[in-house]
Amino acid sequence: MKFALRPQLHGHDTFAAFAEAHAVSARDLIFTQRILQETFMQDSPAQVLFYDDFCDGEPTDIAVDRMLAAVRGLDFDRLIAIGGGSILDSAKVLALDSDADVAGLFAAGVQPGRKAGLILIPTTCGTGCEVTCVSVFDFPSIGSKIGKAFDAGFADHAVLIDEFLSKIPYHVFATSSADALVHAMEIYLAPKANAYTDMFCMTAIRSILQGYMRIVRHGREVIQQDAKSYLTASNMAGIALANILAGGVHAIAMHFGSAHHVPHGEATRLFLPSVFKIYYRKAPEGKIADIAQVITEVLDLPRDGTNPFDALDALLAQVVPTKRLRDYGMADTDADRYATKVIETQQRLLVNNYVALSNADIAGVYTELM
Template structure:
């Protein structure tokens, strides 16, 4: 068995590391920058922190704040089309996963003969046209480290991942001041999304000796810090640890891959527009409980790494404990535990089962094969 992991060529971390954007501009001899962000980021003042550094660097820049949360491929295409008319030699993504995914897609679409629809059908077409810098403003998507871009597909009422190594960012800046004022609900949703990344990657069929260290270290950082980051927003150490954990989760994805949690969450985002992290959180413990008998040893090993005081417990007890901690984190961060408030009813069950079963890119990673009845039974735990 051969394996690989691919990571951004340069990553900066620590409070104040936003200053490093000037170093990147100098190194790349950049003269014209395009910045992807959104109106929410602009309203918080975070965009101003970045543009002040761009002003200090003396570089020309154009800012696009039209990125939408959980965007359709058409919405991403509209933003990328606006960039086509701009000369640029560097693209910066400042925001959450949707913003960074749009920036990554722009980096392979600018001046290209293929379209985003072409990439949805054949991701191998993507070629990097412009170098990228990713600056996450949430603590969970891991998009700053991955070769993935996720878009909603309205006609299928689901989501699709475009995956190509050319979308791995060139530079990453992990500055905890960029998540200092992150609303608690987003700390929760994106944090649990990052937790799903590391747990799924560690229990994936495709887990390797390259992906495992990132998944384990990410798990330690997130399990041990998410409650503190949620309950005490001023704890910058906890938030910095969440940023690092999310980044490690992103790297783990490039070497391994997420599994049934993400696969079954995609229809919830695509049709019901439930935030990605929330839909993952609602399903997370139930999917791991289903998977337990196929990956009990891996869950127990994760427990040993994260909670060494449980080392004397049995393998089954340790696996159960990790799953119980996942469920508890969802509960204490006040994420819903079922789909009632999102208008999902029993009438939607057939759609969910069919759409979920079609996410084979991720389901093939799952340690345990899911039949249609298995998928239905998992959804039944969260559909009332």
């Protein structure tokens, strides 16, 4: 058993409070979106690099190569990345001490050091990547997303700022928080999970489900009241993710998200219920029973044999609605081909499944959601 928490964790109510506490100066480079800088950081003395200038969606290897070229021409002591998972994942690579492009950095055995301090600040409540060392990019040339862990990718400081959730669009909140839920549920069931990851995962699962129930009962206005809880739950799931990788839900979502340009959190939410129903059918007496019990308690389900993962599916449909796969552009004939691609490209994740998913299982998930 091995467990580590590498970055120091900090919490602040506002960006201004963070900037004062960490003495942000002209020797810092803030890497963020233009709208975030204009809304929260206009008075900052730091240099600024805008993600929007290179990419208008999730990062590809080509876009990150352009970011690397820009960063290598700047002089700074600390890189402060502020944004969603795409920005934070990109920043981990931008801070590396290397002249290689993304393809070179993702080559087997390549582990450069870091050339600058690194502070990661999330503006969503889902990826938890402020505490992980993994960068995930889309590689259009192979038609899939690939992730790699960099030893130097861990931030020096991970900072949670409540203010950043004050302007979050509902769809971004919903899909990012659902991704945190997926992280916690998958890692709780992972073969290498331990007592420490279990503690963080179960706390995150319960907290997010309680928040969703409050949305159903009281409306979306409670999200701001619960901002700190969502940020903390996401961070806890991220801490678990830094120690144990996710599994089949992410593997299936990685390929689908790449093929149809679906944001990561939306893609993982799509496949969560179907995959967990397979797990529950195949091995209901294992650790999945603990998750089933939490769902039963938080959703106040009757003790009449109701499948808790059917109830979870119904809850997610209310809080994080999605579309059928055909509405994203998938064809009925794609299921088998997609399943084969997942098996070929996502073994890094599939080895962490609760129970094995066959090619037929994965194709069945795609078919069910068509």
